[in-house]
Amino acid sequence: MAKMNMVQAINLALKQEMEIDDSIIILGEDVGRDGGVFRVTDGLLELFGEERVIDTPLAESAIAGMSIGMAAYGLKPVCEIQFSGFSYENFHQIENHAARFRWRTRGRLTIPMVLRTPYGGGVRALEHHSESREAYWAHTPGLKMVIPSGPRNARALLVSAMRDPDPVIFYEAKGLYRAFREEVPEDPETIPIGLPRVIREGSGITLISYGAMTRTTISAAEFLAKQDGLEADVIDLLTLSPLNTDLIIESVKKTGRVVIVHEAPRSFGPGAEIISRIMEEAFFYLEMPPERVTGYDVIIPYFAREQEYIPGIERIVAAARRLFN
Amino acid sequence: MPRTPLPLTQDIDSLSILDEHGNLDHELEPELSNEKLLELYRAMVLGRKFDERMLDLQRQGRIGTFPPTKGQEAAQIGCSAVLEKKDWFVPSFRETPAEIHRGRSLESILLYYNGFNEGARIDPKQRDLPMSIPVASQILHAVGLGMAAKYRKTDEIVMSIFGDGATSEGDFHEALNCASVFRSPVIFVCQNNQWAISLPINKQMHSKTIAQKAAAYGMPGIQVDGNDILAVYSAAREAADRARRGEGPTFIECVTYRIMMHTTADDPSRYRMNEDVEKWKKKDPISRFTRYLIDKNILSEEGSKAIEKEILTEIQSSVEYAEKTMKNIGNPLEMFDHLYDELPPYTQTQKKELENLLAARGEGNHG
Numbered sequence: 001m002a003k004m005n006m007v008q009a010i011n012l013a014l015k016q017e018m019e020i021d022d023s024i025i026i027l028g029e030d031v032g033r034d035g036g037v038f039r040v041t042d043g044l045l046e047l048f049g050e051e052r053v054i055d056t057p058l059a060e061s062a063i064a065g066m067s068i069g070m071a072a073y074g075l076k077p078v079c080e081i082q083f084s085g086f087s088y089e090n091f092h093q094i095e096n097h098a099a100r101f102r103w104r105t106r107g108r109l110t111i112p113m114v115l116r117t118p119y120g121g122g123v124r125a126l127e128h129h130s131e132s133r134e135a136y137w138a139h140t141p142g143l144k145m146v147i148p149s150g151p152r153n154a155r156a157l158l159v160s161a162m163r164d165p166d167p168v169i170f171y172e173a174k175g176l177y178r179a180f181r182e183e184v185p186e187d188p189e190t191i192p193i194g195l196p197r198v199i200r201e202g203s204g205i206t207l208i209s210y211g212a213m214t215r216t217t218i219s220a221a222e223f224l225a226k227q228d229g230l231e232a233d234v235i236d237l238l239t240l241s242p243l244n245t246d247l248i249i250e251s252v253k254k255t256g257r258v259v260i261v262h263e264a265p266r267s268f269g270p271g272a273e274i275i276s277r278i279m280e281e282a283f284f285y286l287e288m289p290p291e292r293v294t295g296y297d298v299i300i301p302y303f304a305r306e307q308e309y310i311p312g313i314e315r316i317v318a319a320a321r322r323l324f325n
Numbered sequence: 326m327p328r329t330p331l332p333l334t335q336d337i338d339s340l341s342i343l344d345e346h347g348n349l350d351h352e353l354e355p356e357l358s359n360e361k362l363l364e365l366y367r368a369m370v371l372g373r374k375f376d377e378r379m380l381d382l383q384r385q386g387r388i389g390t391f392p393p394t395k396g397q398e399a400a401q402i403g404c405s406a407v408l409e410k411k412d413w414f415v416p417s418f419r420e421t422p423a424e425i426h427r428g429r430s431l432e433s434i435l436l437y438y439n440g441f442n443e444g445a446r447i448d449p450k451q452r453d454l455p456m457s458i459p460v461a462s463q464i465l466h467a468v469g470l471g472m473a474a475k476y477r478k479t480d481e482i483v484m485s486i487f488g489d490g491a492t493s494e495g496d497f498h499e500a501l502n503c504a505s506v507f508r509s510p511v512i513f514v515c516q517n518n519q520w521a522i523s524l525p526i527n528k529q530m531h532s533k534t535i536a537q538k539a540a541a542y543g544m545p546g547i548q549v550d551g552n553d554i555l556a557v558y559s560a561a562r563e564a565a566d567r568a569r570r571g572e573g574p575t576f577i578e579c580v581t582y583r584i585m586m587h588t589t590a591d592d593p594s595r596y597r598m599n600e601d602v603e604k605w606k607k608k609d610p611i612s613r614f615t616r617y618l619i620d621k622n623i624l625s626e627e628g629s630k631a632i633e634k635e636i637l638t639e640i641q642s643s644v645e646y647a648e649k650t651m652k653n654i655g656n657p658l659e660m661f662d663h664l665y666d667e668l669p670p671y672t673q674t675q676k677k678e679l680e681n682l683l684a685a686r687g688e689g690n691h692g
Binding site: 103 | 413415442443445446447449454455457459462463464465466467468469470471472473474476477495496499500502503506507662663664665666669670671672
C-alpha cells in the first residue's frame with residue numbers, strides 16, 4: 001500500500017472512478033490545466049481530456065447549475081468549488097434544484113452529482129477561505145453531507161459519493177490536505193455513506209467529532225488517557241447527513257458522558273442536533289449534561305487569531321474534565 | 326494614442342413576418358405544411374382556452390395561485406414547435422401552453438396548481454424539466470444538458486425559456502457566458518412580456534433591446550415580434566438548425582406582452598395603465614394567426630369553431646378527471662416519497678409519526 005496524503009488519495013479516487021465510469025465529468029475553476037488550486041485534480045486533464053475535465057469560467061452558480069443539467073441527463077458531474085466560502089453563490093442551485101429534483105419530479109429525474117469543496121480554517125488563508133458551514137447543507141433535505149477525516153476514508157467516501165444516486169456535498173478539510181499520510185490501498189475501497197466509525201475505544205467518556213477536528217479530538221483522547229487515566233470512546237461521524245446516531249447512543253449508554261467537537265459555530269450547529277438525539281434516546285443514561293467544544297458564534301477571525309477560534313486539545317480536555325466535577 | 330471606435334460588427338436583426346394588421350411578408354413566410362400550421366393553431370387555442378379555464382377555476386377556489394399566459398401563445402408555441410421529441414425543454418413557470426404542446430397533460434397541470442406533487446411528475450417519455458420557479462436558475466440546467474448531449478455525441482438540442490426579469494439575474498449571465506464558451510447547443514428564448522411583476526422593462530434594464538445582449542456573449546441574437554408565430558417559428562428554426570449543426574447557442578428575444586396579472590395573487594391595476602393593455606390586446610397573436618389561416622384557405626370560420634368546441638370538451642373532461650383524481654390522492658405521507666433513493670432511518674421514523682397521527686384521526690388510508 002502506498003502512503004498518501006489526502007490530496008493524493010482524493011486524486012486517486014477520481015482517477016480510478018473515471019477510468020471505469022465514463023459518465024463522470026469533473027468541472028470547476030482551475031481544475032484542468034492548473035490541477036486545482038490545491039492540486040486535487042492534478043494530472044486528470046492529461047489522462048481524460050478537456051471533455052471530461054472542464055475548466056469553467058469563474059462562476060460558482062454556473063458550475064453547480066450546469067452540473068445539475070448534466071446529472072439530469074444521466075452524467076455524474078463531480079464539481080469543485082474552490083473554497084466553501086464561495087459556495088454561497090451556488091447554494092441556491094443546490095438548495096432550489098439539486099436537492100429537490102428527485103422529490104419534485106416524483107423520482108423521474110435524479111441528480112447524482114458530487115460537489116467537492118475545501119472547508120475550514122488552520123491554513124492561514126484569507127477572509128472567506130476558512131468557514132465551516134456544513135450545517136447549511138446538512139439542514140437541507142434531499143442532500144447528503146459527507147466530511148472525511150483523513151486520506152484513506154476520504155478516498156473511500158469519495159468513491160461512494162460518486163456512486164451515490166443522490167446529490168452529495170463533499171467537504172474536504174483543507175487543514176488535512178497535506179497534514180499527514182496514510183496507507184491507501186491501490187484497489188478501490190468504499191465506505192458506506194451514512195455510517196460513523198468508532199476510531200478509539202474506551203468506556204470513560206464519549207468524544208464525537210468529524211473532519212479536521214477528528215485529529216484534534218484523538219490527540220485530546222490520548223492526552224486524557226495519559227494525564228487523567230480516562231479512556232475515551234472516539235466517534236468519527238464521516239457523514240453529517242443522513243446522520244446515523246446508533247453508535248453514539250450505544251457509546252453514551254456505556255459512558256454517560258459526552259463531548260461534541262466541531263469547528264462550525266456553536267448555535268444551531270451539528271452538535272445541537274446530536275445532543276437532541278442523545279436527549280431523545282439516552283437521556284436517562286447521562287451522568288452529566290453534554291458539552292460542546294466548537295467554533296464560537298463569530299465570523300472566523302483572520303489568521304492571526306484563528307487558532308483561538310478553532311477548538312484545540314486544551315478546550316476539549318477542559319470540557320471532558322468538567323464532566324467529572 | 327487616439328481614441329478609436331472598436332470594430333464591433335455584430336448586428337441584431339428584428340424580425341416580423343405577419344403584422345397585427347394582417348400584412349404578410351411573403352418572402353419571409355416560413356414553409357410549413359397545412360397540417361403543421363393547423364397543429365400550431367390548435368396548440369395556441371388550447372393554451373388560451375385552458376388558461377381562461379384555469380383563471381375561472383382559480384376565482385372559484387378550485388385551484389391555487391397560477392401565472393396566466395394569455396397573449397404569449399405565439400411566442401411559446403412558435404418556439405416549442407421546432408423541437409423534436411428527443412430534444413430537451415427547460416421551462417420557467419409561465420410556459421404552460423408550450424409545456425402542453427410538448428406533451429404535458431392538462432390533468433398534471435391542474436394537480437400541480439392544486440398543490441399536489443403528483444402534478445410535477447414527468448412522463449418518462451418526456452425530455453422536459455419541471456417548471457422552475459426561482460427566476461433564471463433553470464437556464465443553467467439547459468447549458469449543462471446541452472453539454473451532456475454534446476459529450477454523448479448526439480444531435481439533441483436544448484431550449485430554455487425565461488422572462489425579461491430573468492435577464493437581471495446573475496444566473497442569466499453565467500448561463501449565456503458558459504453556453505458560449507462551451508458551445509452548448511442551447512436556444513435561449515426570452516419571453517419579453519415587458520413586466521417583471523410590477524416593474525416595467527425600462528426599470529429592469531437600460532439596454533435598448535434584450536437581444537443585443539447576445540453580442541456581448543459572442544452568440545447570434547435576434548429580436549422577433551413575439552405575437553407573430555411565423556416570425557417566432559422562423560427564428561427558432563434557424564437557431565435549432567444552428568445548434569444541431571454543432572454551432573452553439575442562439576439568443577431569441579420575443580417581444581410580447583403580459584396581458585394578465587403576474588400571478589392570480591397579483592393586482593396589476595396598482596402599477597400599470599389599462600390603455601397599454603388595450604393597445605396590446607389589439608396585437609393578439611391568435612386572432613392574427615386565425616386571419617392568416619383563413620386568408621390561406623387552411624381554416625374556415627366553421628373549422629375554427631369546431632376546433633374550439635373540441636378543445637373545450639377536452640378541457641372539461643380533464644378538469645373532471647383531475648378533480649376526481651384529487652379526491653383519491655390526499656395522503657400527506659406522500660411528502661416523504663422520493664426524497665432520497667433510500668429514505669434515512671430518522672426520516673422513516675418521522676413518516677411513521679405522521680402515519681400514526683393520521684391513523685389516530687382516521688385519515689390514514691387516502692391512497
